[in-house]
Amino acid sequence: MTDPVLVVHGLKVDFDTYDGIVKALDGIDVDVGRGETVGLVGETGCGKSVTVNSLVKLIPIPPGRIASGRALLHWPIRCPDCRGKGCARCQGTGTLDVCDACRGDRKCARCRGFGKYRDGKACRTCEATGRCTSCEGSGKRYVDLLQLSPKELQQVRGSAMSFIFQEPMSALNPVIPIAEQISETFYYHQRESLVQSTLAALDQEIARIRGSERGSWRLPILRFYRQLYRRMGEKPNSRFFQFLRRVPLMRRYHRWIAREMRARSLEALKKVRIPSPENVLDAYPYELSGGMMQRVVIAIALAGNPKVLIADEPTTALDVTIQSQILRLMQDLKQDIQTAIVFITHDLAIIAQVCDRVSVMYAGTIAETADARSVFQAPLHPYTRGLIGAIPRPHRDAPRLPEIKGSVPNLITPPGGCRFHPRCKFAKPAVCGSEKPLLVEALPGHRVACHMYNHNGHLWTEAEKKPQVEVVA
Amino acid sequence: MTSAEPASSEHIFKVENLKVHFPILGGVLRRPVGWVHAVDGVSFAIRRGETLGVVGESGCGKTTTGRALLRLVRVTGGSITYFAPAEDGKASSPVDLAKLKARDVRHLRRRIQIIFQDPSSSLDPRQLVKSIVGEPIRIHGMTALKCVQCGALVPIHLEAPGATCNACGGTTKPVPLHGADLEARIIELLERVGLNPEHMFRFPHEFSGGQKQRIAITRALALKPAFLVLDEPTSSLDVSVQAQILNLLKDLQRDYGLTYMFITHNLSVVRHMADRIAVMYLGRFIEVADKRKLFDRPLHPYTKGLLESIPIPDPARRRELALMKGEVPTPVNPPLGCRFHPRCPVALPHCGWEARDLQRSLEDAVRDSPESPLAQGVRDMESDGVRLRVRLKGDSEAAATALRAFLDDGAAKGLPMYQAVEGMDREGDAVVVRFLNAKEPQLKEVEPDHAVACYLY
Ligand SMILES: Nc1ncnc2c1ncn2[C@@H]1O[C@H](COP(=O)(O)OP(=O)(O)OP(=O)(O)O)[C@@H](O)[C@H]1O
Ligand SMILES: Nc1ncnc2c1ncn2[C@@H]1O[C@H](COP(=O)(O)OP(=O)(O)OP(=O)(O)O)[C@@H](O)[C@H]1O
Ligand code: SF4
Ligand code: SF4
Ligand SMILES: [Mg+2]
Ligand SMILES: [Mg+2]
Ligand SMILES: [Zn+2]
Ligand SMILES: [Zn+2]
Ligand SMILES: [Zn+2]
Numbered sequence: 001m002t003d004p005v006l007v008v009h010g011l012k013v014d015f016d017t018y019d020g021i022v023k024a025l026d027g028i029d030v031d032v033g034r035g036e037t038v039g040l041v042g043e044t045g046c047g048k049s050v051t052v053n054s055l056v057k058l059i060p061i062p063p064g065r066i067a068s069g070r071a072l073l074h075w076p077i078r079c080p081d082c083r084g085k086g087c088a089r090c091q092g093t094g095t096l097d098v099c100d101a102c103r104g105d106r107k108c109a110r111c112r113g114f115g116k117y118r119d120g121k122a123c124r125t126c127e128a129t130g131r132c133t134s135c136e137g138s139g140k141r142y143v144d145l146l147q148l149s150p151k152e153l154q155q156v157r158g159s160a161m162s163f164i165f166q167e168p169m170s171a172l173n174p175v176i177p178i179a180e181q182i183s184e185t186f187y188y189h190q191r192e193s194l195v196q197s198t199l200a201a202l203d204q205e206i207a208r209i210r211g212s213e214r215g216s217w218r219l220p221i222l223r224f225y226r227q228l229y230r231r232m233g234e235k236p237n238s239r240f241f242q243f244l245r246r247v248p249l250m251r252r253y254h255r256w257i258a259r260e261m262r263a264r265s266l267e268a269l270k271k272v273r274i275p276s277p278e279n280v281l282d283a284y285p286y287e288l289s290g291g292m293m294q295r296v297v298i299a300i301a302l303a304g305n306p307k308v309l310i311a312d313e314p315t316t317a318l319d320v321t322i323q324s325q326i327l328r329l330m331q332d333l334k335q336d337i338q339t340a341i342v343f344i345t346h347d348l349a350i351i352a353q354v355c356d357r358v359s360v361m362y363a364g365t366i367a368e369t370a371d372a373r374s375v376f377q378a379p380l381h382p383y384t385r386g387l388i389g390a391i392p393r394p395h396r397d398a399p400r401l402p403e404i405k406g407s408v409p410n411l412i413t414p415p416g417g418c419r420f421h422p423r424c425k426f427a428k429p430a431v432c433g434s435e436k437p438l439l440v441e442a443l444p445g446h447r448v449a450c451h452m453y454n455h456n457g458h459l460w461t462e463a464e465k466k467p468q469v470e471v472v473a
Numbered sequence: 474m475t476s477a478e479p480a481s482s483e484h485i486f487k488v489e490n491l492k493v494h495f496p497i498l499g500g501v502l503r504r505p506v507g508w509v510h511a512v513d514g515v516s517f518a519i520r521r522g523e524t525l526g527v528v529g530e531s532g533c534g535k536t537t538t539g540r541a542l543l544r545l546v547r548v549t550g551g552s553i554t555y556f557a558p559a560e561d562g563k564a565s566s567p568v569d570l571a572k573l574k575a576r577d578v579r580h581l582r583r584r585i586q587i588i589f590q591d592p593s594s595s596l597d598p599r600q601l602v603k604s605i606v607g608e609p610i611r612i613h614g615m616t617a618l619k620c621v622q623c624g625a626l627v628p629i630h631l632e633a634p635g636a637t638c639n640a641c642g643g644t645t646k647p648v649p650l651h652g653a654d655l656e657a658r659i660i661e662l663l664e665r666v667g668l669n670p671e672h673m674f675r676f677p678h679e680f681s682g683g684q685k686q687r688i689a690i691t692r693a694l695a696l697k698p699a700f701l702v703l704d705e706p707t708s709s710l711d712v713s714v715q716a717q718i719l720n721l722l723k724d725l726q727r728d729y730g731l732t733y734m735f736i737t738h739n740l741s742v743v744r745h746m747a748d749r750i751a752v753m754y755l756g757r758f759i760e761v762a763d764k765r766k767l768f769d770r771p772l773h774p775y776t777k778g779l780l781e782s783i784p785i786p787d788p789a790r791r792r793e794l795a796l797m798k799g800e801v802p803t804p805v806n807p808p809l810g811c812r813f814h815p816r817c818p819v820a821l822p823h824c825g826w827e828a829r830d831l832q833r834s835l836e837d838a839v840r841d842s843p844e845s846p847l848a849q850g851v852r853d854m855e856s857d858g859v860r861l862r863v864r865l866k867g868d869s870e871a872a873a874t875a876l877r878a879f880l881d882d883g884a885a886k887g888l889p890m891y892q893a894v895e896g897m898d899r900e901g902d903a904v905v906v907r908f909l910n911a912k913e914p915q916l917k918e919v920e921p922d923h924a925v926a927c928y929l930y
Pocket of ligand 8: 099100101102103104105106107132133134135136137138139140
């Protein structure tokens with residue numbers, strides 16, 4: 001993938017439980033391109049939520065444990081030398097976007113890009129690819145989310161990456177009006193630009209009063225406010241202003257920025273096409289229906305202009321007609337804003353409707369990753385073939401649905417080798433039960449983790465390997 | 474309901490004008506302050522051996538309709554005639570379940586079973602599977618046909634008076650089920666639904682969701698039911714498990730001659746399972762049709778919207794999903810006339826427009842342009858059925874003129890709500906806007922096996 005915003009590689013997550021260690025994720029690879037919608041499908045408990053939640057430590061740790069892996073998020077920063085104005089260091093762009101490890105030359109720091117050492121041993125750091133592991137060989141500035149401090153993660157959540165969950169109610173505070181909840185996002189993630197527009201509004205007001213006779217007694221107060229906001233612009237994260245918000249009388253300065261936040265909140269609600277947004281601003285969450293609440297949550301999630309929006313079953317709790325409103329909304333927003341979306345669901349029809357690319361998960365592993373069409377029309381992995389076949393089709397009659405025999409394994413003692421092998425009708429005990437298939441590119445852009453498509457492929461006939469949806473005789 | 478009803482004998486249920494209203498209790502005395510019209514005048518018939526699918530959005534009354542057939546809810550009105558299929562050669566006369574005493578319902582209930590969406594909550598977590606399945610068999614005093622020679626039981630679906638032993642062809646006699654015979658029966662059923670005999674000695678929490686649903690099905694089958702209400706039996710299950718359960722249900726229907734009422738909000742699933750489909754909206758059946766007719770040529774505007782709202786599991790056939798405006802209104806105070814009219818894209822003037830609809834539009838207009846003469850002139854509004862009382866302030870003449878202009882403007886644009894305004898009267902400082910009185914459209918058979926409740930037809 002050229003230019004990914006998010007690259008997850010080899011992610012392993014365990015949970016220590018009373019019964020033993022749940023090996024929830026066993027080496028997950030996902031990459032998400034700029035503005036792309038990637039679907040993550042799989043049956044309940046296969047690890048879809050754990051995959052995305054562990055990126056920003058939303059899983060409980062302990063019992064959870066991130067055993068290995070990296071999760072690189074493209075994150076250029078404002079040039080510290082010129083503070084965004086443009087200088088020699090940032091070549092006039094105002095942002096720094098160069099990998100800290102390889103300084104842009106894209107080569108692995110261990111083997112210097114050869115992929116192996118002089119004695120011929122393959123480099124294990126870069127898995128013999130020779131590419132820089134801190135930027136996946138792109139030379140751009142990435143951060144490894146799994147290595148960030150809680151404070152840095154806080155910054156990532158809500159600005160670079162935001163989340164929408166199944167239950168909109170859980171994302172909203174029931175006792176705070178909607179307006180305040182949206183404003184909060186702006187206050188924490190866009191304070192600088194908020195202060196800029198507040199200052200502009202203050203300047204305008206001051207100019208207006210100067211020009212007329214009336215209300216000139218307010219001038220000193222407004223000038224004082226302006227001073228305050230300028231200070232705030234210089235030190236946007238100072239605790240002092242948080243404190244000032246709670247002081248009687250002084251609190252009034254906050255009105256100016258609050259007005260600005262309200263205007264932006266209104267814009268945000270209009271963007272998600274909420275009918276009569278003014279009313280909704282002053283409503284409490286419980287006064288809204290599920291579909292409206294989910295739209296508010298989407299508005300909040302988009303408020304920080306995230307690069308990656310993670311939608312974990314955003315429509316599962318909603319009705320069909322409301323679901324289609326939300327899906328339409330997400331499709332339209334996708335075109336307006338350049339946000340990449342990771343769409344998690346177990347409903348394959350939704351995936352088919354909205355996703356560009358699909359990753360199919362099975363029992364903590366990625367079985368197959370490809371563009372949506374290939375996954376639905378020419379799936380390679382035996383599990384995907386069965387899964388696609390098992391969907392009841394609204395516009396086709398079939399006497400019986402093809403089913404996958406057996407049930408999902410328990411993850412404390414998962415089957416060795418390929419985790420699907422006890423249920424797979426193509427399984428060859430010699431390899432499938434003992435050797436874990438890695439995700440390899442079987443066709444251009446189509447990656448699959450099955451021995452049929454790697455160096456063991458000769459064990460299967462061409463007919464067996466033919467990509468197809470399982471059809472029942 | 475429909476005129477072309479086949480003779481009753483081929484039916485198992487005939488429901489007429491069924492109403493189930495739940496009280497909303499309020500105040501310190503817990504008196505009803507309102508009613509939830511969960512099911513509000515539903516008529517249908519279920520034929521023997523068929524599957525009637527019931528689809529609709531959350532809260533439209535699907536579950537309540539299903540539960541009414543088992544008398545698990547108090548029926549407010551209407552009749553539920555149950556034609557019990559003959560059992561052991563004994564036929565019984567039709568009964569009206571709605572009028573039956575609770576005591577008499579209980580023994581009928583054995584043959585009418587329900588399977589719920591959430592298998593975990595419908596199984597007692599402290600009981601072994603053996604007693605979950607065995608207990609109801611014991612309570613109902615079920616018997617089995619046992620071979621006098623080899624001691625084998627006749628499989629439950631082959632039981633008939635005078636049946637001979639499957640294993641040795643010997644004669645059989647009825648025996649009460651307990652001890653080894655009971656276990657044999659439970660094992661027979663568990664194996665039939667795809668579980669193993671050793672599962673008998675496990676607790677529900679040791680099973681996956683799909684397996685729990687199989688246990689719930691086993692328990693129902695043990696009572697030799699004639700009719701099963703399947704209330705979203707696969708909604709909490711994954712696609713591949715769903716396929717297993719749906720296939721199982723189809724096989725059981727064939728082997729045991731069961732009749733199903735299949736409740737779901739998943740249109741793809743209902744298409745797979747049902748023979749006929751009823752579309753429910755806000756306590757009413759708005760379209761009942763043969764499944765193929767419904768999917769090929771839906772008639773009701775709501776059904777059309779619903780079908781266009783479902784994503785198709787094929788990226789090559791990606792399409793614009795329908796945008797149905799608004800959300801499902803509450804069944805506490807359903808819209809007048811056609812209940813779908815506030816969301817209907819092709820509504821007519823006589824579809825039931827009422828004061829509440831106009832009040833909503835006026836409120837929007839007032840908010841959108843607070844400086845307009847209309848906004849300046851409206852003090853408050855009060856909806857009462859088809860009459861909207863608008864109290865005016867300031868220059869009431871000007872305000873009344875502005876209001877009339879607003880209504881005329883809407884009518885000129887061809888909006889059905891404004892065309893439904895019958896008249897406008899002055900009452901002191903208020904104006905009363907009257908709407909046409911509209912009746913609710915009734916289900917009408919527009920072609921064989923296709924009934925719809927809409928004024929377009
Ligand atoms: N806090 C925890 N403690 C122990 N195990 C956990 C915990 N959280 C998740 N798991 C395990 O991790 C696995 C993956 O769970 P996850 O929630 O990611 O599944 P999912 O794919 O999102 O499923 P669903 O579709 O039901 O949301 C499951 O087997 C689950 O049992
Ligand atoms: N016991 C009850 N007391 C009061 N109101 C009830 C009761 N049971 C159901 N209702 C109300 O009756 C209406 C219909 O409910 P019902 O459960 O039949 O809907 P449904 O179509 O099955 O919805 P879902 O798809 O969400 O299961 C709802 O508005 C519900 O709130
Ligand atoms: S690796 Fe073997 S068991 Fe696993 S999916 Fe491929 S063929 Fe089946
Ligand atoms: S009767 Fe038919 S046309 Fe009129 S509102 Fe209802 S669905 Fe629409
Ligand atoms: Mg999940
Ligand atoms: Mg229900
Ligand atoms: Zn610079
Ligand atoms: Zn690098
Ligand atoms: Zn290297």
